[in-house]
Amino acid sequence: MKNKKEFRNWLNGYNSDHPLVIAGPCSAETEDQVIRIAHQLRNSDATVMRAGIWKPRTRPGNFEGVGALGLKWLQRAKNETGMKIAIEVANPYHVELALQHEIDILWIGARSTVSPFIVQEIANACKGIDNPVLIKNPINPDLALWLGAVERFHMAGVNNLGVIHRGFSTFEKTRYRNIPEWQIPIDLQSRFPDLPIFLDPSHIAGRRDLIFDLCQIGLDLNFDGLIIESHYDPDNAWSDAAQQITPDMLIQYLNYLKLRKEIGQDKVYQKGLNKLRTEIDILDNQLIDTLSKRMKISKKIENIKTNENFGILHSERCWKKTIEKIIVEKEQPNLNEEFILRVFEAIHQKPINQHSQEVAI
The missing domain is CATH 3.20.20.70 (Aldolase class I)
Known part of the structure; x- marks a missing residue:
């Protein structure tokens, strides 16, 4: 080239x-x-x-x-x-x-x-x-x-x-x-x-x-x-x-x-910085879209379980295996195990909280 x-x-x-x-x-x-x-x-x-x-x-x-x-x-x-x-x-x-x-x-x-x-x-x-x-x-x-x-x-x-x-x-x-x-x-x-x-x-x-x-x-x-x-x-x-x-x-x-050229003396530096910030904004939006899709699928699973009179929660053993598999297969230098656990615990807890609110209503 x-x-x-x-x-x-x-x-x-x-x-x-x-x-x-x-x-x-x-x-x-x-x-x-x-x-x-x-x-x-x-x-x-x-x-x-x-x-x-x-x-x-x-x-x-x-x-x-x-x-x-x-x-x-x-x-x-x-x-x-x-x-x-x-x-x-x-x-x-x-x-x-x-x-x-x-x-x-x-x-x-x-x-x-x-x-x-x-x-x-x-x-x-x-x-x-x-x-x-x-x-x-x-x-x-x-x-x-x-x-x-x-x-x-x-x-x-x-x-x-x-x-x-x-x-x-x-x-x-x-x-x-x-x-x-x-x-x-x-x-x-x-x-x-x-x-x-x-x-x-x-x-x-x-x-x-x-x-x-x-x-x-x-x-x-x-x-x-x-x-x-x-x-x-x-x-x-x-x-x-x-x-x-x-x-x-x-x-x-x-x-x-x-x-986006008006800030900073070094235009090359500022242009590169703005590009990286925009890339983060794009990834953040993709992350939100992905989480929204995941929640919709979780809701469908919950509805199926409710209709069949099953409990909506994973067993603790099943959930631990899922997380361990993700940690092993998706190991990344910028993401430690503690961070991944905290993210997925929050994701796991969201439909539980939502279900509890719906039951209370």
């Missing part, structure tokens, strides 16, 4: 003063829509316009993009506003057409990243190009698969590379469309600090009211840029209406987001 300075050089041609902002509609719908949004975005800090031309949909019958026709619209938007243009490509033919129409940045979608065969075909088509290529994480939380896609492009002679964190699919119902699983992009940053990383809060959130907070987390984690879906009439967008914001709202968000 290239060194940090070389990898980040391509960002300087787009925006060197603050994180690079890429914005635009989920889908290019009409020429008027594309041009109108481009002129509105020009008044914001976004320097790159994104738009979906080919839209891979989960099920057939949904709007799958206007296709190559939209490339001419984006080319016109670029000429009129001076903004650079970014689109998703999913096969070598898309790459060929994009380059013919002066598209500046290409990105590889999450559905493509899951297949090394597809990634290799696109990488071969991009061989030696100077255009930046951004690779979204695969839909499943697999860091090796994500990095493997980056390596395939690098081996094909594509030197201007970056990645996009857009969250991961899950069967579990959460507040997000795609769960962030922040530890995966954090691990990527730690292992490859030379690789620019962008946050796609629109696809993580799935709804516009969560986008601002996600952007702030991304900046706190030292992400290099944001890719945000923006439409002048989001409620009537032809795809992913709920997760798009207006250009005016984008301007407002970018004005309120904090870069």
